[in-house]
Amino acid sequence: MQELLFESLNVKEELKRAVKDMGFVEATPVQSKSIAPMLEGRDMVVQAPTGTGKTCAFGIPIMEAMKEEDSFVKALILSPTRELAVQITNELMKLNKYMSSIRILAVYGGQSIDRQIMALRKKPQIIVATPGRLMDHMRRKTIRLDRLEQLILDEADEMLNMGFREDIDEILESVPKERQTVLFSATMSQDILRISNRYLTDPVKIQITKSEITVPSIKQYYLEVSPDDKMDLLARLIDVNDFKLSMVFCNTKRMVDELSHEMTARGYLSEGIHGDMNQAQRDRVMRNFKEGRADILIATDVAARGIDVKGVEAVFNYDIPDDVEYYVHRIGRTGRAKEEGVSYSFATRRDMYRLKEIMNYTKAKIVFVTAPKVSEIADVRTQRALADIRKVMKKAKLDRYAKSIEEFLSEEENQDYTILDLASAFLSREVGAEQLREIEGPGKKRDRDRGGNKKSVRLFINIGKLDKIKKKHIVLLISEKCNVKEKMIGDVAVMDKFSFVNVPSSKAQEILHTLKGLRYNGRKLNVEISNKRK
Template sequence: MTKFEALGLDKPLLDAISDLGFESPSEVQEKSIPVLLEKETDLVALAQTGTGKTAAFGFPMIQKIQEESRTTQGLILSPTRELCLQITNELKLYSKYVKGLNVVAIYGGASITEQARQIKRGAQIVVATPGRMKDMIGRRMVDISKIDYCVLDEADEMLNMGFFEDIKDILSNTPKEKLTWLFSATMPKEVATIAKKFMHNPVEITVGSKNAGASTVQHEYYVVGGRDRYAALKRLADANPGIFSVVFCRTKRDTQRVAEKLIEDGYNAGALHGDLSQNQRDLVMNSFRKKQVQMLVATDVAARGIDVDDITHVINYQLPDEIETYTHRSGRTGRAGKSGISMVIITRSELRKIKAIEKKIQQDFLSKQIPDGIEICEIQLYHLANKIKETKINKEIDDYLPAINDVLEGIDRDELIKKIVSVEFTQFYNYYSKSKDLNSQDSGNERGISKGDIPSDGSVRYFINVGERDGYDWMSLKDFLRDTLKLEKEDIYNVDTKDTFSFFNSDAQLTELILQTFTEFKIDGRFINVEVSKSPGGSGGGRGGKKRRGKKGGGYRGGNKSYKGAGKKGGYGKKGGKKKQGFY
């Protein structure tokens, strides 16, 4: 018996699960599915985004629906068009072996008459955004007076977006005896009010702690001067080759401004906010999913419903007004069991907010420092060297080799390597070599150690020649180092995994042990080398308390040539244009 079979699911659903390649249910699925299949009960489930909530309510609803009847029996309300379409597509995949079951999506920005026509043909399950559903009820285009099941997905997000009255109006058109299943990441007062008014003795399921952040996300903060916020954002991107991130701003104006500046500076960036047309929004989101846009600058409202599993970083360019909103922001990374990093750029006056967020999400923040120019140059130099090493040779070059060899005649190997690297590195180095320290002088951190020296105390930064391409993220590399060196978990910190290499910190008294252990050290015949980094302080704050130590993350630069509309509303940079201050 498979783990999904043990939950009580029927064969058509198990066959679909097999096709999808699901092996084990997530915690929210394991807790919710048996309850919803076995009991006729209301349910409140609190779980972070990216934990598999759609399957948690989707499988039980599909199994309980009478597909031979054309009556609408299930209603699922979700906050955004993107999430509405995603849920609809997932339910269609789950029900592929259930003949006669129709799932219809209702959302704004598309033909209301066509959606009404689809419902009239027979839709046992309707997935809708609150605004369009209320509109269709008002026009009598949909009948939800006989539904058996109602799901409120991402309930806290819907209420944060101002749908409280709409949801109350919609639910007032449904029968009292229906079952209501509420799924939410947090439980603010408005969600509790909805639960109290429209639910009867609901079973409550909590995955993790109420309002807590996901354990796969590491939280970091960087204290800078108010005028250095954008410069800090650029450095965090440049220090992290391979970044794929959402950058959050408070207002539409700031979102557009930051995105435009990033595009001008040569990054693959795009803006996502409420002033975009649906077509512009779709273009930006499609480019983001394809990773043509690698830094998506967004407002909180516009970003709700984004469901992309591979986001490496969430960068809080500005902190949100509500702590619950931070939980949603950080939940965009560290999804589907992967690790992620949530970075916060703050001024000294905002430090008290970090304490409040820590208390709410029940996780500690790491106090980090914006990397200096030399450290970024070192990271980018390793990145370039590895990229050259991993580049596949284009055989079309063979015909031109004699002429190329003539041009390069007389240059020895070392000089040639220096020249090749300098082609892309010099402009980057010139930009950063004389850059100032962006860290607030009173942020509570000390720079690590002076260049070239290994201290007898304090923190030491190391380089190791394994990274993400070898299957490591910051969590698994930290575990590998701790297990190999037989150290405590707190002895290894500030673990930064890049594509083909990484950095980590330890206290100076462990330096001899670490370097000795990794002398002639092999795994599967490959040497694993560890060296003391030229930037020993790292970005982790030297001798800060170990509670506040951990990993920071990675940056990628795109060209500044842009698609038509770049630098305007919703524009995004196109890879391959004129390069500014960096290399690839």
């Protein structure tokens, strides 16, 4: 199926801008198949798994139909749970970014009904509701649906499973017959078909198969790893495979910042990109990545939507995504133009259930592999170095270097060495094999005492250059407030909005407690141990 580009949609420019700000360029399969018929006003029955981009599939047509002057409920989205209702509302709010006069309200149980009644007085045009609470408002006549034009049943099978069958029937019976009704469901049970046959008019039937949300041309692997070892594992996989261009996905902006800083400190050409960066910063990062000044792009999902860079050899799921749709979009950054790509997912014990969900939904074969050994990396580096040396021997004039070697070996203190010894020493230095460590994290071997305990931990502090703070200020802050000697505080890294610092592990909890809530230049401090992952 040909990919639909959001820019090509015949919708309001404000809506296109909002979609672009959300990072979306290409539509997912459910969006590609659903948006056009819904814009035409057709009823639809859509069978699609959870996490395939359904909210935008109905959200874009709903927002397109809205008019500022409307003062009645024009669209209703029914959802089985309050969590999903809130999630849908948040997505619609993002689509509403440049149409702020459109009013959207979530109505669900567990929230004060009086507060909802006050919000309803502002006359929302779109209501996202759970069936039970919506029925309460309909009985009170605080919600009127007599002019409703669009009705969406999201996860209809779940609503039926939760016992809302009678409520759904009553709602569908009470709204105007001249309306657009769209039903989304992961399964097509007899009850779903009954609702479709009874309440929908000549519906367009759309089925998103699991094969449509996977990328078969990509080799997919996963590795079991502890959170503290992810960074070393990432470096090792890049080294052993000699990837020239790769993308790394994290679930949080903070993790993007931390990882890009640490990888740069290790000597990798890496850049980070996320939603908190302004457009100029994002453009600079992407320009560096596309032009080869950076070979590792570390990103959040939203920031990476729509990124299309040729030649990405590998994608790393540094954090397992919460949504199968994010997984598909992530690994889709590689293996383009009929080239075979590869993806690696770093799974902790907590992540295994999500990884299994991804495998079930996509029918993907995600193969377990073990971390490369130090000896493998040394062997790979050796072969690369020898290949480079072969090129040098073919092209360079080596006479004067040969003479220097003869003079070196003729010296009395070096007469026990052979040319082979000398060549091996140069190769060892080139490969850097003696610097390779087993996965344990940077510096952790030397940072442990004889009992095996960590001697230092790395702290994250939410202040940086923009707060007019320097390394010496952070050292003074910790030493003066927490009674820690300056010489025990080290490896301070100050970024624009945050900083990192190493402190003795024996003092870490005391520092966290002491600095919590303090203010620096008017900013309330937040201090955490940075190597703790969720």
